[in-house]
Amino acid sequence: MITSQESSTNRQQPLANDAIIKVITPGLFSSVQGLGLSGYRHLGIPFGGALDRQALILGNRVLGNPDSTPALELTSGQVELKFTRDAWFVLTGAQYRIAIDGRDIWHSWRNKIKAGEILTLRGPKSAMRAYLAVDGGIQPTQQNTTLQITKQLAKGDCLRLGSALSIAKPIGAVQRGYSNEIRALPGPEMSLFTPQSRKAFWSNAWQLTNDSNRMGARLAGEILSLTKPQELNSHAVMPGVVQVPPSGQPIVLLADAQTTGGYPKMATVIEADLWKVAQTRPGSTVRFIHVSPGQADDANYEWQQYFYRLQRAIDA
Amino acid sequence: MTNTNLTVYRLGENAIVLDCSKLFPEFSKLNIQTRIWELAKQCSKSLEFQDIVPGMNNLTLFLHDTTQVTFWLSVIEKRWHSTTGLNVSGPTIEIPVLYGREYGPDLDAVARRHQLDTTEVIRRHSAPEYTVLFLGFQPGFPYLDGLDSRLTTPRLSTPRLSIPAGSVGIGGSQTGIYPADAPGGWQLIGRTNISLLTPDLPATPTLLAPGYKVRFTPVTSLEFTS
Structure with a gap:
């Protein structure tokens, strides 16, 4: 297994009141994913979790989240998200064009978005799946966590966020090279x-x-x-x-x-x-x-x- | 001590598989499966496994640590020989079923095929105590042993795109219950309103588990939510 800082079950974190991401445009096949769940496969419950586990872990490490913290897995199309609290985020995996209120941002760097601003993600330019990790993590619903059911993101969904972390400055990470x-x-x-x-x-x-x-x-x-x-x-x-x-x-x-x-x-x-x-x-x-x-x-x-x-x- | 009817092999990096299917027909499939549950239970006491998954007369063990694979490959056969299959049985779960009409759209076709009355199909389907051999296909979906051989019915030639949760069907010599809406090719004879998924209980998120017994009880009315 890829090393993980803690067990592979999705960790429940304390919720900050009203800290959400509002989904304006969901993109195609977007979903919230952690590192999956073991111990229940004899009940027919799949492992689940991010398809590119390493990209999810990378995003969480860059923000200081535990490795298994759920993030948003993106597959294609345009995604627009409105944040209701200041948040640090990073996009890893597939190359997307990233903008905050129309201002372009680098891929695989952690950046800050302010409450009320809109994050727009367009792609992928190459590869297939990107991960949007946020400080404190994105909360999946209990049903989706327990049964490892992938629920596609829909317009109007509100994704609850965990507690903000104290982060001072942007940093970037080098992603590994793809080969077929x-x-x-x-x-x-x-x-x-x-x-x-x-x-x-x-x-x-x-x-x-x-x-x-x-x-x-x-x-x-x-x-x-x-x-x-x-x-x-x-x-x-x-x-x-x-x-x-x-x-x-x-x-x-x-x-x-x-x-x-x-x-x-x-x-x-x-x-x-x-x-x-x-x-x-x-x-x-x-x-x-x-x-x-x-x-x-x-x-x-x-x-x-x-x-x-x-x-x-x-x-x- | 080696028994040539058992096969043990590694799957991928961290799984080992014990295949007991060649013990049939010397032993019944249910008897073999009972010993597999016992072995699974024994292994679950060790904390070395991520998952312990029974299949049809086989068992797959997923290890946390790949360095332990060689050890388990060498001892699993010995552990199998220590099992008896005695005193391994789960609770009996009663499932109320509304047979026929829109709840079991294939009941009439199944009855015609076997030249039985629909009441006789219902009687034969609800008579046995079934055993959950293993789960798979989707969360909480039980593969049940015990269907009356007169009710063996091939799958639909064109699978339905969506089958409602709770549907009770027959596919070949198997019968089962769909825990959630899903596409599928089994012949549907009834429906239950009991939920096979219990996500509010994270420790036991499905109603059934390997070794559990199931009884179908015909009822004349049921309330379905949604």
Whole structure:
């Protein structure tokens, strides 16, 4: 797992009276997301949470929030938000054009917005998902937290904010570079596929299709076939698992995926690279790189180093 | 000591899977599943797991710490052999169901298919005590064991785009209840007003859990909110 300062459950924070963000324009598929919830998957409750976990953690670190503090996940379109208290915020992940009352602001820098001002976000210019973190955090409703139900933002919604933090000056963070090379471990049913399909999976480019969503990234390419038809019993699956349904077109499961499934599993994307799948735009391609569990550990260690260096710079 | 009918493997970075499906038909699916719940309960006493998820005659254990994967891969089979499946049963939950009419739009079709009266379909559906084998598909959705084999009905060839929460349906040899509005292909025979989701109780956010028993009680009227 990516290191977290506290448990992965969404933390409830004290509410400042009337501190809200009023949604003037919601954008498409915007939602409030934390780092997800574990311990309830045997009840069919998905892990949930931000699709680009590292971008959410980055935003929270820049503001001094706990890592799992919920933020607004943006997918596309124009978003306009009115703040009723002074707030520090930062946008991480996909590149958006950011303006406060028409004044342009840098991406991945924390900035202050005053009560009554309107924040306008337009994008994404590149990549797919951005995270708007606010000092004190954005409160999801209890039902959405307990059942990890993603509720899309609607015009007129009022998002309650946690207590303001004392922050003195703007700072910025360097975001990591995107590539379309997705490292993955071979899946338990890999040997059930034909040699040609196995080769195609690891060597071909796969195009992300338009019907991808928070449950899964659907890929198009060569049809992957089993050596013989196979019925599997329903079993647990998790974000990162690459399922191959009878269509032969793989699906990379994401945060809101159901907790059990019955399709053969070709591979599992490593945790350190799952954000890249979430940041791939429909129509773009990805490639899978076969790695070992040891290489997956090394990749997680690199993320820990990134956040360690970031924290040192923030604290300096 | 190795039992070739058991398969243990790693899934991704932090999960291990125990697959017991080859023990069937030597043992019944329910008997195998009962031992899986017992093993799940044993493992939940260790604080090393993020999640412990039963599937159909299999169990997946999600570890917090990937360095513990090798250890658990080596011991899980031994732990399985210590299970008996005795004294593992959950409470019985009674679910009132209004069968037929707009609440169960496929009841007539199911009855015709099996050449039974609708009252006989209702009788056979509400007679058994079902067991929640595991949950999946959506929060709180139970996979129930115990459907009368005369009621086995294939799914609709075209799934409905939206099925109301509380709908009771048959899909193949399974019966179940939809906890929330969802698209789905099961044949709908009735509906309950009992909520399968209890988000106001964060510790137990679903009405049912693996090992629970379910009884459907036919009623002639029910109040539905919303």
